[in-house]
Amino acid sequence: MDNKLLAKLPARELDLIKPHLQSVDLRYMQVLAETDEPINHMYFPTRGVLSMVNEPEDGDIVEFATVGNEGMSGVPLLLGTSTMPSRVFVQVEGAGFRADAKRMLDVLKETPIFHARLMRYIMALLNQVAQGASCNRLHEVQERCARWLLHTHDRVNGESFVLTQEFLSQMLGVHRPTVTIAARMLQQAGLIRYSRGQIEVIDRPGLEAAACPCYRLIIDQYARLLDET
Known part of the structure; x- marks a missing residue:
């Protein structure tokens, strides 16, 4: 399973x-x-x-x-x-x-x-x-964007997945132009490749370093609670 x-x-x-x-x-x-x-x-x-x-x-x-x-x-x-x-x-x-x-x-x-x-x-x-x-209250959009991309990457097979700017804006609670800027900054840093709604993670460790601490806190909580007997 x-x-x-x-x-x-x-x-x-x-x-x-x-x-x-x-x-x-x-x-x-x-x-x-x-x-x-x-x-x-x-x-x-x-x-x-x-x-x-x-x-x-x-x-x-x-x-x-x-x-x-x-x-x-x-x-x-x-x-x-x-x-x-x-x-x-x-x-x-x-x-x-x-x-x-x-x-x-x-x-x-x-x-x-x-x-x-x-x-x-x-x-x-x-x-x-x-x-x-x-x-959403404490961290910059670029950090939050990296966090959400990591969560999505964890749940798919392979390094790429479809995720439109519309979905990203809903995920982050911001307007699409803000998402465009955040995704462009991650791409320019060599962490992702983003074209026509297709996202490819090309530097996973770098993306983790760019994300806010919330990513690790959330997955650690899932691991701890679901690993309990």
């Missing part, structure tokens, strides 16, 4: 979960959960990136969290509610597993280790949201 929530589960629990998992492609811009609509499925990505966004009344889209193979979509179901006031869609295409929400909730009653991992994932996700809010 390439999804970290499913990986390393005891065989007994995995045997109970597997019949409810369907392999699916995650298509670019595919909506997995709509605002205030019932959540019918949980998704466990194995590659690619999901985006969780809010849409204020003025029509802007603001991303507040991303999900890769470390996590899942459908968190509200684990907290006893069937909807959320946000939208989840595929930002970078990939693949994963889909499970019927009601059936998976029933399975969780028989898989205590899996349930505990999901609860710790919620804590890690909350840490990501909180750290992101602090980062």
Whole structure:
């Protein structure tokens, strides 16, 4: 299992979960959960990136969290509610597993280790949201841009991925011209190659050095919480 929530589960629990998992492609811009609509499925990505966004009344889209193979979509179901006031869609295409929400909730009653991992994932996700809010207030756009590119790079196969300036602006909470400047500076420093929405990481250590400390804080929290037994 390439999804970290499913990986390393005891065989007994995995045997109970597997019949409810369907392999699916995650298509670019595919909506997995709509605002205030019932959540019918949980998704466990194995590659690619999901985006969780809010849409204020003025029509802007603001991303507040991303999900890769470390996590899942459908968190509200684990907290006893069937909807959320946000939208989840595929930002970078990939693949994963889909499970019927009601059936998976029933399975969780028989898989205590899996349930505990999901609860710790919620804590890690909350840490990501909180750290992101602090980062947006404290750090320069170029540092934040490097951080988001690293998070995306962690979740895809290979060194390149599609990420438009529109998505980058949503991720960073800034206007597109600001994103253009930040991406150009990273490219001029020889850290990335960016052309027509295609980003290639060409100096991973350099990009990590250019990112704010939030990148390391977030991934360390995920590693610590998901590695607990």
